[in-house]
Amino acid sequence: MSASASPPASSSSSAPSPLVKRLPPGLWTALAWLVAALYPIVEYVVLPRGSGYSLSYPEDGLDAPAAKALLALACALALTGSTLLRRRPLPAYVLVLAGTLVSTAAWRQDEIPPLQFLATDVALYCLAAVRPRRTSLTAGAATLAALACYFVLRPLFGDDSGVAPEPFLALTAAVAWLIGNAVHQARAHTEELYARAAVQAVTAERLRIAREMHDTVAHTIGVIALQAGAAARVVETQPEKAREAMLVVERAGRETLSGLRHLLGTLREGDAGRDDGARGPEAAPSRQVPARGGPPPAPGLAD
Template sequence: MTRTKAVAWAGGVSYLLVVGLLVGGAPRASGTVHGVGALLAVSLLAGVVRRMPLSALAMALFGSTAVVVGPPSPGPVSLTASYQGQFLSYLAVDLVLGFIVATCVRRASIVAVAVSFAVQFLVIGVFTHGDGLAVNEVIALLAMAASCMAGQLSRERREHAVVLRSQEVAEAVTAERLRIARELHDMVAHSIGIIAIQAGVGGRVIQTQPAEAREALRAIEATSRETLSGLRRTLVSLRQADRGVTVSERSPLAPSPGLADVERLAAATAGAGVCVDLCFSGEQRLVPADIDLSVYRIVQEALTNVVRHAGIGRCRVAIGYGDEELSVEIVDDGRGATGKGSAQGFGIIGMRERVGLLGGRLSAGPRPEGGFRVTARLPLPAPVAVPMEAR
């Protein structure tokens, strides 16, 4: 940091030395040569501009004004060369001014523009005579306006990029919160529903049928352990992500559930009093992890709704493996949707979000013949053809 500051100030001192040489060491040069020299010399202020832009503007104003009001060249000098020298000298100031408008706060930018405007117009008005006065004033005004416009456009583009980035971050945070909410709802709602039913069964038969009460308690214990494991996996993942732990540094976690766990889910639902007729069709094969988890969560949420709202002891789950899509259907013959049923909660909303993120289609609603049906169709990616090795 100290070296950078020293280099910046060395550039500023070098700029002042070059301006001194232009003013005192090259008196025979024309105004155009002085203006070009002042314009090129401003590059020495690059370090000062980045660290102290207002100081750089003061140096540039001082140097350009010194070049304009310096001792006149001996001999006849054309008015065109004199005007060109003034324009080129203050063009260096306009470059610094554009950088200030683009990077500094608005109050500092307004002060810098006002000071630069006053100095340029005062010097040009004093050292320009005749018909060239109006022309030089207009040219200086246009050059200053162009530099300020360029700086303002650069500022707005940068601010717009910051806003877009903030929106992307906010959308990513919202999407992650929704994903966590879906996971927690699907996992906890199903488990709590089964626990509530098993606890009710155990409470009713604990005096008359202790064996069944023990089975209900075992089911409660198993479901609770499974739920705690899922919650622990989610919380550990969130904490590691919050601390910025890389994937390779994370502790190994239990795998997420998928199609292979649907049979275990059906067995747990049967323990809650709802028998599940589970059938698969098509050629069973591995599917992408996001589809695998989503199918499990859809079946889990639908079975939770059957247990809690259908008021029936049996339902059917059909999973079909097609060439281009995976279909899931959960059907029951119960009461269907009620005012306090599943259609009014977050379960179906979460299922729609999951299916929508995967580009699929979901339909959920009461059947004409009674009961409720949930149907999801998820597109499967095309299998990748592996070329045979040349023999």
């Protein structure tokens, strides 16, 4: 058995992302809302009466045509909001919240069951994860205001017995917002780290170029000084040797100037690209059109 074991193939770059990240957030919201909407229909309406009974979901709760129309409207609002959750998070969240409230009216409920509020929590998490904090706080405040209205009006128009679910729902909404805001801050921090790393890489490259320019110029000046000194000593006795030394000086100076032109031209092109990207495309052409009849540009290494 002389076969050598081959090293395992690296799967870090080709590993698929988790299912939670691959599916769009609107799909999770729609699934949560549909499960919460279909479960009571199947459990308390479709199945035989002996299988269970609920005060929140009575068996005849959807017998009226108006109740069915309200439930269909609630489903349309929630699914439309789930579809728009990635492109327009705030209006989409308002639609999901409105669908949840309309569904309670369809069942003639005086409170929001926790299962029915799950889709709203998912949408609030998605909103807090992708939008600024002020926008997500506005959505969270609207959610708490709706829950407060239910909590205040329920004793006046409904049954005040039992434990009110509104404080629990407010807690779940707060937890969903906190998790989404933490994801938003982590993403912003990661982007800031990438931006700092890019700036540091540019700075390090500029320092490397500066050191290279310094070494090149120092070496060339040393060669020029040696050759010029030698030419000065033999200019009268050996003019051919002096001429060769001066040609070496000329060649070294030209090669150094050419290298410096290339380096400085590259740096200026990079600066021009960053300036044009920061000021917008409309400001870029103005840098390349000289004034007619104006003075020529001053000579320099990058000319």
